[in-house]
Every structure is written in structure tokens, then in C-alpha cells.
Amino acid sequence: MFQISSKVFLVNLLTELIIYFIFFSLIIGKRKKDILIRNIFLIVLNFFSTVLIYDIYEFIPTIILIISIYIMYRESNPDYYLMNTVLISRIIFNFTTIVVRVMILPFIINLKVLNIFIISTENFMVLIILILIFYLCRKYNFANIVRDGNYTLSILSVYILIILESFFYFGRRTGTTNTIILGFSIFLLLQLIFIITIFIIQMENSKTRAKRELIDNQLNNLKYYTDELEQNQRELNKFRHDYTNIMLALKSSYIDGTINLAMIEDFDRYSSKYFEGEIVDSMGDLLNIEDPLIKGFLFMKLVQMKHDKIDYEFECKTTISKSNIETHDMIRIIGNSIDNAVQEISIMGTGKVEIFIYQNSEEQEFLIENPYMKNDLDIDYYIEEGNTSKKGHSGFGLSNVKEISEKYDNLFVQYSATEKFSTRIMIIMK
Template sequence: MIILDAYSYFTKEFFCIVLLLISISIFTKIHNKYIYFLFIIGSFPLTLIAVKDSLLLGISVTILFVVSRLKAWLMSRRKMLNEIFALELSLFIYMVVPFVTSMIIKEFFNLKLNVVSNDKLILPTYLIIAAIIFVISILICQSVFNNSNLNFEQTTICVLQFGIFLGLVYTFIEIMQILKILGTVRIMTMSFLIVQFVFSIYTSYIFLKRNKEKNKILDLKKQMGMLNKYTSEVESNYQDLRKIRHDYKNMLLGMKINSNLNKSNNEYLSKLIEYTNKLNDKSVMRFNDIRQIRIPPLKSLIIAKLSEAEKKDINIKFECLYPINEININEIDLVRTVGILADNAIEASSESDEKIFNCFILSNNSGIEIIMENSFLGKLPSFKDINQYGYSSKGSNRGMGLSNVKEIEKHNHNMELINYSENGLFKSSIIIKEG
């Protein structure tokens, strides 16, 4: 430990208290002038406490902060967690900055531990180095935690873990001072505690991240189960509708054949039959071949995309003449690929004048081919540009779709994506070979 004269030591502690208040302001983003006025008034007595007892300082700052923010916390638990975490982060930086600065000063001035130094350059050098380390610490912490995207559960665990660590460290520092265990032993122990804490935070973050991904997968499976159930109901209702429509049409034909009907009634029935036949394409027959798809995720996706296109007044056509029981590719990759191509086709066709979106699934002994066709507005860009990562006619980083499909294609050697144009339509063909 570097020992300074009373004036230098008090100035050093006061400067560190100011840095602590600045870090609290930066991390909490509180714009309440009353709180900062309270801290400025309390900076002098806090410095006196810091000179005597670092543990008591941490407790005092925490109590002062909690009292000033309690009313706001009662309105939002999330705000409470975020601000407590910001306070803990500030106290951590307040602990690290003097510790690292003292080690640098010791080496720079070649000082001996536990010996009073009267060198006039030590204090200004200390303040400059401490300020630099403080700025670096703030930037690192902001960079790490701004990109962490912690949810409520993860933040709660981090706050508890951070609080326990700070309590132990501040207690440890106070015990070391009381027992007068200073110098190299203290530095090594402090370094060990900091490294251990960083490792603990990292392992906790990895665990929480994996747990979040696991829960996300479970939610997706649950949603997929509900979607499959809905798809089955839609298909069942569709079959019932076909039967009703067939019986209804036969009844109309039977009535028309009836010789007892007059001319006006016959004309009316003819118009009604003609109208019923027109329903064939747009209302009923759009899902006619869906029953051929025996892969639930793919069936659900295609129904969803056809419905989406229909809501946008796009002329849709879907064909799948033979049963599709399995496809030689991972289901997730299959759904991702078909979803991307369908989204691109729907978007392009909705902007065109013709508004055409066709989807065909062909099967034979060699494999499966899924074809997406769509009309488009203006001139079609080169296929080299289309396959580039991030390419879009709407601007940078707006079109990751086809490049993502290309990445999926690289990991599936039996899959091939072919893009071409024919008869004024843009076509994407996915060929998935057997074996």
C-alpha cells in the first residue's frame, strides 16, 4: 500500500468520490437535479468516511442512493434493478480505479510499500492516471453491458451476484486494514478476487444464455404444436367445405333439370351455378393440394404464406400432385429456406402490377423440387447481385434472404438453389436430392 501525507490522501479520496458520483450519473442516466445536489453536498462527509472505512462508505452511498430513488422504484421494478446494477457497477469501478492506479504509481516512482512518500509529483500523476483508467473503465463497461440485452431474470441474478461480491470485497478490504495485512499479499488477494468474480459473471452469463435458448426452443415447439393443430383443423374444415360445395352444386343441377321450373327460375339457377363454379379457384381450391404435404412444419408454413399473399390481393396458385412424406434435409433448414423464398416472392409480387405468386412442389424418384414464382416491378437485377450478402433494391442490409439460403445450401450438399427468369416471372427452384 502506498502511504501519502494527510492532505494528498484526502485529495485522492475526494477525487475518487467525485469519479464515483460521475459514474453513477453515467450508468443510471438519472436527470433528477435534486439527487445530484444531494450527492454534491454529501461528497465532503463521504470523503471523510472513505478515509476511515471503505466498507462504511459503500454502505453510506448505497443508503443515500436507495432513499433518493425509492419513490421511483415503487413504480417500476425494472428501473429499480437497472439502477441498482448501475450503482454496483459504479462501486466496482470506484474499487478498481484506485487499486490499479496505486500499482502503476508504485512502479512508475519505484516506491516502497507502507512507507510515507513526500514526492510532490505523486498526487497530480495519480489523479491523471486515475482519470484515464476511469474513462477506459466506463467505456469498457458501457460497451459490454449495452450489448448484453439481459432480460429481467438475468438482470436479477447479476444484481444479486454483483452485490454479494462487492459486499465480500469491501468487507475483506476492511478486515485487511484492521489486521494491517498490506503490501503484496493484499494486492495478490485482491487480484484473485477480481479474476474469480469476472470468471463467475462469465459462467453465469453463458448459463443464462443457454437457458434462454432452451426456453426459446421449448416455446417454438409449443407454438409449432398449436400451429399443427390449427392446420389440421383448417384441412378438416376444408374437406367438409368441399363436400358441402359438391352436394350444393348437385342440388342446384337437380333443380335445374326439374321441368316444373319456369324460364325465369331456370335463368336464375344458371347464374347461381355459374357463380358457384367461379368460387372454385379463389376460395376453395387454393388449399386443394395441401393435403399432399405430410410434413407438419412445411404444411403450416405454406398455409400461412398462401394466406398472407391472399390478404395482399395477390393471385396465388399452389400445386403438389403427389404425397410428400419426407424430404432429405433438416426440417429447420427446410422451413427457413422455403420461408425466405416465399417472403421474397410475396414482397416482390405485391409491388408488381400482375401480383402473381405461384408455388409448386414436384417429386420423383431422384428427389423433391420446390419452385417459387413471382411477378416483379421494373427490371430484374443480375443474379450475381441478388445472391450477394445484404443486397436489396431498397437499400443496404435490407436483403439478407437469398444469401442466407446460399449459406444453408453450403451445409446441405444434397440441396441446390437455382434462380432464373421465364415468361416474365422470377423463379427460385430448390432441388433436394434423395440420399
């Protein structure tokens, strides 16, 4: 059984907490302001709680760690994404620590006391491996898997974490390192099969949900297309009938010599409303969007604004190709941005929603602008979940956009509020 001095134990405890919070911060991303201050507070809190409670019951510090992080970083209730991230990051940390200890075991097997050099070497190896794991997580969209997970993934993570913590506990109590290695190997094999099965089921369910949502959106958009075409066809038939009668009247007036400028102007105004209008003008620009779901979704939004008598301007003069951003994520971002603009104009009772879409060889850009009621609050206030300037509104729109944009390293959403409130969605083309 290895022994460790109190001084080395405290240094190791502090170092492990710092390494874990570095890894957790990398995984969770820029979720809150003052991340450094929050993490320093959490490190100090968990350091002293471990020192005070460790000898009484070793599982309590881990429970305090998880609960304290959840309280400090929570954005919704319940926040499964945060809970899953905390649990899985802790599992990865414990798993990595065990692997590193197994790796260095042959070199320290004859030692009785672990010194600061051995502990520092172990922690440095853990840090390097965790950084490599972070880059793998980012490459394979770890955030998407965790974000799609719900309480099922949380329960599974708690189960695995309890098993890992139990290995640490019994290893420290009995001092039988070989038993830990043997037990860990058996555990790893069984849990690997179990976890892979659960994740396959989870991912398949997520894909099925996403496909069902896309199909529903496609059907809704198709209905809007059909309804609008039917309405246009009815108006065209009516105009064709009226046009014949008006032309007969004009011919008769010409023969009688009674035709005048007022009659021609009336005819011009009557015919213009059938040949002009936002929807008709926008159809050509919508054809430049290659993704049929985004095209249909934007068409639906334009029709809704027309029916709600919301003035708008839409422009898309360049071809907009499909990007690596998931279609349903783009629809959520664009939809939230347009909905916020429409709600603001509805409250003000005046103004125009302006939508401009552009693409070149390097980037795509979606710009949505609207007038707004100025106040003294910072834009970041409204990005925090639950905050809003709209009475009776949940305030989750901008926070949802922020949450989605954090999933992609080439997607950026910027807000500005000067003369107009602007939402700029930029995609760096890969």
C-alpha cells in the same frame, strides 16, 4: 499509506460519480426521458450523501447510490433488469478502478500524498477502459444476459459488490496496499471460476426456456394450421356435394327452358364464399415469409381475427428472409402490435387491421395500422410501462416492445398517430 487532501478528495469523488453515471447511461440506454437531468440530480444527491456520511460508515453511500438509481429509473416492480444493470455496472466500475490503481502503483509507490494530477490520470484511464468495456458489452449482447437474469443474478451481483467494497474499506483503514493487491488476486481467481459457472448455468437455462417457448409456439401454430385445413376440407366436401346437386338443377332448368339470371347469380354467390376470403387470399402472401415460426404465428393471428370477426388486410408481396433478430423477440413485437390494433378496433366496434410486410436489399419493414380513438396524450405516454388508453388493461404492450427493441442496434420501432395509428417495425439488414 497514501494521504489525500480534502480538496483532492472532493474533486476525485465528483469525478468518479460523473464517470460512473456516464458508463451506467451507456449501458442502460434510453430508458427514461430527461436522462441528463436525472443523472445530475443523482450525482448531486450521492456527492453530498457521501460527504456527510462517509466518515460515519463507508458502505452507506454505495447503498444510497444503488437505491437512488433504482428509484429514479424503475419501470416495473420488481425491475430485475435495472437492478442487475446497476449492480453489474458498479462491479465493473470498482473492478476497473482496482485494476488501474494496480497499474499505476509502481509509479507512485514512493509518494506519500496523492495530488490532483495522479487522481486525474487514474480517472481518465478508468473512463477510457469503461468506454472500451461498453463497446464490448454491446458487441456481445450484454443486455440480453442481464435481461434474462432474475433475482439469482441480483444476489450474485450483491455478493461480489460487497467483496469489492470490502477491499476498498480495509485498504483505506489499514493502508496496506500490498495486502489489497494480494487479496484481490486471490479473490479474482476464485470469483472468476464461480462467476463463469453461474453464467454458464444461467445462459443454459435461458436457452432451454427459449427453446421450450419456441416449441410450444410451433405446436400451437401447427394446431391452428391443422384446424383450419380440417375446416376447409369439410367445407370443400360440403361444397362438392352441393355443387353436384346445383349443377343437376341448372341442367334441368336449361332443358325445361326455365333457367333465369337470378338462379345463376344465386349460384355465383354461393360458390364465391368457398373460393374467396381473407385466409385464402393471405395464404399465398404468407408463403413469402421464410421463417416458419413467424409465418405460423401470423397465420394464427389471421385465423383469430377471422374467428373474432375482425376485418383485416394482409399483404406480403416480397420474400422475407430471416434476420439477426431472435425469432421469439420478433414474435413478441409483432404480437403486441397486432393485439393492440385488435383491442382498439374491438373497443371502437368498427375498423380494419392492416398488415403490410416488405423487404429490399437494405431493410425489412412490418407496418401495422388501425383506426383509433383520438385523445390529447402523447404517444410516449403509452410507451411508459403501466400506461394505457384501454380500461382494465395493464398497459405493458408498448413498453415491452420498447424494451425488446433496445436490445438490437439495427431494430427500430416507430409510432405515429394521424388518421390511423401506425406501428412501423424496421430491421436494417446486416
